[in-house]
Amino acid sequence: MTLxxxxxxTKQFGGVTAVQDFDLCLAxxxxxxxxxxxxxxxxxxxxxVSRLLxxxxxxxxxxxxxxxxxxxxxxxxxGIARTFQHTRLFEDLTLIENVMLGHYCREFSxxxxxxxxxxxxxxxxxxxxxRAIKRLAEMxxxxxxxxxxxxxxxxxxxxxxxxxxxxxxxxLLLLDEPxxxxxxxxxxxxxxLVRDLARQGISSLIVEHNVRFLSSSCDxxxxxxxxxxxxxxxxxxxxxxxxxxxxxxxx
Amino acid sequence: xxxxxxxxxxxxxGSTYALFALGLSLSWGILAVLNMAHxxxxxxxxxxxxxxxxSVELPLPALLLLAATSAGAMCLAMEWxxxxxxxxxxxxxxxxxxxxxxxxxxxxLIALNVAERVTLGYPRQLPSALFPIENxxxxxxxxxxxxxxxxxxALAAPALTSxxxxxxxxxxxxxxxxxxxxIAELYGAxxxxxxxxxxxxxxxxxxxxxxxxxxxLGTFDFTxxxxxxxxxxxVIILGGVGSIWGSVLGGLGVGVVExxxxxxxxxxxxxxxxxxxLVLVLMIRPQGLLGRPAVERL
Amino acid sequence: xxxxxxxxxxxxxxxxxxxxxxxYQLPIxxxxxxxxxxxxxxxxxxxSALLTTRFDIHPIVxxxxxxxxxxxxxxxxxxxxxxxxxxxxxxxxxxxxxxxxTVLLNAGFTGGAAGLYRIPRxxxxxxxxxxxxxxxxxxRTVQRxxxxxxxxxxxxxxxxASTLGVYPALYRSTLFVVxxxxxxxxxxxxxxxxxxxxxxxxxxxxVVRALVMALLGGTSHWAGAFVGAVxxxxxxxLLRPVREWRDVVFGGLLVALVLFAPRGIAGAIDWLVQQAxxxxxxxxxxxxxxxxxxxxxxxxxxxxxxxxxxxGAH
Numbered sequence: 112m113t114l115x116x117x118x119x120x121t122k123q124f125g126g127v128t129a130v131q132d133f134d135l136c137l138a139x140x141x142x143x144x145x146x147x148x149x150x151x152x153x154x155x156x157x158x159x160v161s162r163l164l165x166x167x168x169x170x171x172x173x174x175x176x177x178x179x180x181x182x183x184x185x186x187x188x189x190g191i192a193r194t195f196q197h198t199r200l201f202e203d204l205t206l207i208e209n210v211m212l213g214h215y216c217r218e219f220s221x222x223x224x225x226x227x228x229x230x231x232x233x234x235x236x237x238x239x240x241x242r243a244i245k246r247l248a249e250m251x252x253x254x255x256x257x258x259x260x261x262x263x264x265x266x267x268x269x270x271x272x273x274x275x276x277x278x279x280x281x282x283l284l285l286l287d288e289p290x291x292x293x294x295x296x297x298x299x300x301x302x303x304l305v306r307d308l309a310r311q312g313i314s315s316l317i318v319e320h321n322v323r324f325l326s327s328s329c330d331x332x333x334x335x336x337x338x339x340x341x342x343x344x345x346x347x348x349x350x351x352x353x354x355x356x357x358x359x360x361x362x
Numbered sequence: 363x364x365x366x367x368x369x370x371x372x373x374x375x376g377s378t379y380a381l382f383a384l385g386l387s388l389s390w391g392i393l394a395v396l397n398m399a400h401x402x403x404x405x406x407x408x409x410x411x412x413x414x415x416x417s418v419e420l421p422l423p424a425l426l427l428l429a430a431t432s433a434g435a436m437c438l439a440m441e442w443x444x445x446x447x448x449x450x451x452x453x454x455x456x457x458x459x460x461x462x463x464x465x466x467x468x469x470x471l472i473a474l475n476v477a478e479r480v481t482l483g484y485p486r487q488l489p490s491a492l493f494p495i496e497n498x499x500x501x502x503x504x505x506x507x508x509x510x511x512x513x514x515x516a517l518a519a520p521a522l523t524s525x526x527x528x529x530x531x532x533x534x535x536x537x538x539x540x541x542x543x544x545i546a547e548l549y550g551a552x553x554x555x556x557x558x559x560x561x562x563x564x565x566x567x568x569x570x571x572x573x574x575x576x577x578x579l580g581t582f583d584f585t586x587x588x589x590x591x592x593x594x595x596x597v598i599i600l601g602g603v604g605s606i607w608g609s610v611l612g613g614l615g616v617g618v619v620e621x622x623x624x625x626x627x628x629x630x631x632x633x634x635x636x637x638x639x640l641v642l643v644l645m646i647r648p649q650g651l652l653g654r655p656a657v658e659r660l
Numbered sequence: 661x662x663x664x665x666x667x668x669x670x671x672x673x674x675x676x677x678x679x680x681x682x683x684y685q686l687p688i689x690x691x692x693x694x695x696x697x698x699x700x701x702x703x704x705x706x707x708s709a710l711l712t713t714r715f716d717i718h719p720i721v722x723x724x725x726x727x728x729x730x731x732x733x734x735x736x737x738x739x740x741x742x743x744x745x746x747x748x749x750x751x752x753x754x755x756x757x758x759x760x761x762t763v764l765l766n767a768g769f770t771g772g773a774a775g776l777y778r779i780p781r782x783x784x785x786x787x788x789x790x791x792x793x794x795x796x797x798x799x800r801t802v803q804r805x806x807x808x809x810x811x812x813x814x815x816x817x818x819x820x821a822s823t824l825g826v827y828p829a830l831y832r833s834t835l836f837v838v839x840x841x842x843x844x845x846x847x848x849x850x851x852x853x854x855x856x857x858x859x860x861x862x863x864x865x866x867v868v869r870a871l872v873m874a875l876l877g878g879t880s881h882w883a884g885a886f887v888g889a890v891x892x893x894x895x896x897x898l899l900r901p902v903r904e905w906r907d908v909v910f911g912g913l914l915v916a917l918v919l920f921a922p923r924g925i926a927g928a929i930d931w932l933v934q935q936a937x938x939x940x941x942x943x944x945x946x947x948x949x950x951x952x953x954x955x956x957x958x959x960x961x962x963x964x965x966x967x968x969x970x971x972g973a974h
Contacts, residue, residue: 195820203815595751
């Protein structure tokens, strides 16, 4: 079944066209890579899909539902979670609180429940904390749970951000350069993670420059240039495609 | 003729608002310093003018110069003690704005308290001999020489400022700082020195305006800064933050509306009218009349 | 009666101010820089005073009205104002205060500049203590919940918070309304403790004082409003010799806070506790592997396909 579909998606900033007539079609349980030189519109595409930007033209469908005009805060409930190119953890929350916040969209306790400390509210909070610890442990960060983001490395911040996105129990994970600044082991961890998720039916759309990561982790790669789709196909095909080489190495 | 008379009075008082708001607007627009002590700088100008005129007999220009220098120096002290450090530390402009606002509130409290002790809370008066006032009457409308002087000042100061900002390299650097301090630095501007100069001028303008306003109103007391500050906010939001002629127009607008309202409304409602209008403007244009909406980059 | 060398009334004012300070601290905690608390306090105070004196309404009902009326006004105001960013919100809420002041000074039913007097003085110390304890429970419980986390997220970035499912507009309006309730209650307590109301009591300088309370206490911790209100109200009582220079002390304190302890007193205490906590964890759970882990030179893999090597700026 089609998970995400965009039809003629276009975004203009003033006179500049960042993304033009982009048709994207993502299936369940696959890892997709977005490849393209700087300024080719990868992050803009991600921002459009996560509704932080409004498209100039075109439509976005998620599991057949038109989400083109939906507010961004409704997306995680539907099953779309994302990370940011420059990590955006909350400095005033500890790592575990940051990760717990990812579960916000799956929780239902209102102020009333919380003030009365109803059984539901308490078990929800317990469950959330337990899951967050598990996610952090997966990333090898369990012992940093009570530390604030500024005191861990950049790579660790990226991992926490991925853990936070996973807490939303997404069906589609949007990762913006997840391995930039990561150590070799950390990048391998992310690679294994997205493969694992794919086996559980969760798709990822990954903006990445790291060719080794793309070829080892992705099922399908979409190459962009100047806001348009250049080629798409399996990693072998795309990474050896003459057009891709031309765009990348001509600059 | 009442309307014409009130309009003239409104333009005169509005000119002091414009002079006052000019510095407030530029320091907010360029340096992200929304100076809550700006009103107290104006009061300090008047106070220095008063204290000096009590001991020495000086002509008005010398007095204005003294008041301006001392208020400018106070503003500079705030910059050195706090604003400059906050500028280096803040991650975003919004954060910087909030921190400087709080710091300037602190400075304002200090200035207010000291002025209260100095004046002992009594209203004070500048010697009226400072500016011999003559009346001109044209078709039943009276205009005084003092009013003319204030209006001329409110035209000259923004004209000079906009010339400076448009024509000099320092002006260009300052305008660049309004967008991005680092870029201004990359191009070799001494941003720290420029910020000093800008804040000194803003303070000096407030101080000089204080003397003029105290002369115009007859008396002043240590609380004169607060209502002035609130009016300054109204002016710059109406005219647009960082816009020079916007603050002149805003100032004149507020002054005239205020004066004319006395013909139709009981006096007490004057303030409420202005600020009710301000809330209305912000409802329709959340970024102010001439402001541009901020966009967060991700 | 004196407690700890303090007048009982000073302690009562400190407790009343806790509600006022909370009405500033709470929205700021959630990233809404609204300065309308004093205006809502005035509305609550006058509403409760008028209801009990003119209409013989039961004090409990009047108290409820003193919370509900500012909340309703806040809700109306929040429709256009909640989307205002940063200092524009601060300025427009100040403008709202001036409008309220104008009405208080000029409308017939508020008694004008002379204000209202002979308001029944129902409020006793234990009412205030109880109310503050309830507020403390509410503040603490909410801060440690999903809602508290969402508020911190909103303070740091509305956009990022919204990608996690937090609805910024809803939170902003709610915070504004809750600020109205808290300020309204503090106004009612004030009216029925002092027995006299004048418009001058709700001036711009009270806004400054309330801000000092909120920021001195700390805006990133639930206890900030409590610590701040108590310190700001009681400090002048303890510093009687320098009372005439009170605002110099507070002004200097405010500047020093912004420069050296932007999280305020509660934030500083919290930080110390956390440092102690993490030192403990460090000793018990993380002998030295993480330390090595941190010291190890971080080799960044150079992307083969990115000639600039900067990892891409887009």
